[in-house]
Amino acid sequence: MSGGPTTMVREAPAHALRAAFIWASHRRRLARMATRSRVTRGTVRRFVAGESLPEALEALARLHASGMKTTVDVLGEAVTSIDEARAAADRYLDVLDALAERGLDGNVSLKLTQMGLEVDRAACLENVRRIVERAAARGAFVRVDMEDHCRTDQTLAIVRELHASHPNVGTVIQSYLRRSAADVEVLDRERIAVRLCKGAYDEPASVAYPAKADVDASYRDLAATLLREGSYPALATHDPAIIDVVCRLAAREGIGRDKFEFQMLYGIRRDLQERLAGDGYTVRVYVPFGTEWYPYYMRRLAERPANVLFMARSVLREGRHRPAATAGRT
Numbered sequence: 136m137s138g139g140p141t142t143m144v145r146e147a148p149a150h151a152l153r154a155a156f157i158w159a160s161h162r163r164r165l166a167r168m169a170t171r172s173r174v175t176r177g178t179v180r181r182f183v184a185g186e187s188l189p190e191a192l193e194a195l196a197r198l199h200a201s202g203m204k205t206t207v208d209v210l211g212e213a214v215t216s217i218d219e220a221r222a223a224a225d226r227y228l229d230v231l232d233a234l235a236e237r238g239l240d241g242n243v244s245l246k247l248t249q250m251g252l253e254v255d256r257a258a259c260l261e262n263v264r265r266i267v268e269r270a271a272a273r274g275a276f277v278r279v280d281m282e283d284h285c286r287t288d289q290t291l292a293i294v295r296e297l298h299a300s301h302p303n304v305g306t307v308i309q310s311y312l313r314r315s316a317a318d319v320e321v322l323d324r325e326r327i328a329v330r331l332c333k334g335a336y337d338e339p340a341s342v343a344y345p346a347k348a349d350v351d352a353s354y355r356d357l358a359a360t361l362l363r364e365g366s367y368p369a370l371a372t373h374d375p376a377i378i379d380v381v382c383r384l385a386a387r388e389g390i391g392r393d394k395f396e397f398q399m400l401y402g403i404r405r406d407l408q409e410r411l412a413g414d415g416y417t418v419r420v421y422v423p424f425g426t427e428w429y430p431y432y433m434r435r436l437a438e439r440p441a442n443v444l445f446m447a448r449s450v451l452r453e454g455r456h457r458p459a460a461t462a463g464r465t
Contacts, residue, residue: 191424210425220251224262241275281307309334310354
């Protein structure tokens with residue numbers, strides 16, 4: 136799978152922009168600047184459903200009323216202490232209780248580094264187990280998100296260990312990783328539910344396809360395998376061409392619309408979300424909330440250049456309407 140010299144040249148600026156945003160997502164000083172900026176905080180609200188649980192519940196209720204399914208991400212990652220990890224797990228317990236009390240979708244997504252993976256594996260496993268057990272008691276589902284390739288083996292090992300006793304656990308596979316076909320084979324065999332996405336980290340070419348054409352081809356192949364052999368796959372994409380391929384394959388092979396779902400990010404391609412839901416497909420919206428939104432937001436900008444243009448237009452609009460005495464003070 137390769138895109139040829141012309142494609143590689145065209146993709147070079149996009150790759151550089153993506154790498155720059157991924158780099159920025161790890162800079163604490165930039166995070167402090169962004170979280171203090173009125174402009175940035177305003178544009179972030181398109182992609183993040185508030186900083187508090189009540190704000191998130193309002194957004195979830197609106198999506199539920201419009202016919203969408205949801206999964207909730209309490210933003211945060213890479214904690215540095217067991218106490219921080221335990222507190223993050225407690226926030227997920229609160230979310231699961233609140234979802235059940237309000238009759239909203241019992242579905243959450245979490246990251247292992249937020250649960251303490253890089254501090255203490257045993258403590259991380261215990262934190263996730265607490266969440267999974269509370270979810271099971273509430274009839275809810277827990278998706279363990281995938282992070283960069285250095286953590287893939289650890290993530291899959293923990294998911295498989297938990298799934299052995301808790302079938303309400305699933306994970307994520309990224310189509311840009313060269314290893315993903317082998318991982319999907321194992322997960323399908325063990326009936327572990329997979330969310331398929333393209334991938335949102337800046338990975339070396341030795342482990343990930345650098346060209347978009349190759350990533351897309353891998354996605355189509357993996358989606359076909361999951362549709363035929365997987366356990367209720369979740370196909371996370373905003374790409375209309377790939378969505379069309381999935382729909383045609385499912386129709387051709389008699390795979391019912393109740394056997395899989397599409398997943399999309401909160402605030403992105405809402406028109407496409409509504410169209411698919413109107414056509415009878417299940418659409419689940421990934422709804423993040425919390426104060427630690429900066430790394431998530433940077434990755435969204437890295438994934439989709441149109442998001443950068445959206446933010447730039449917002450900055451210009453605010454600049455035009457801001458009183459001269461306060462201009463430039465963000």
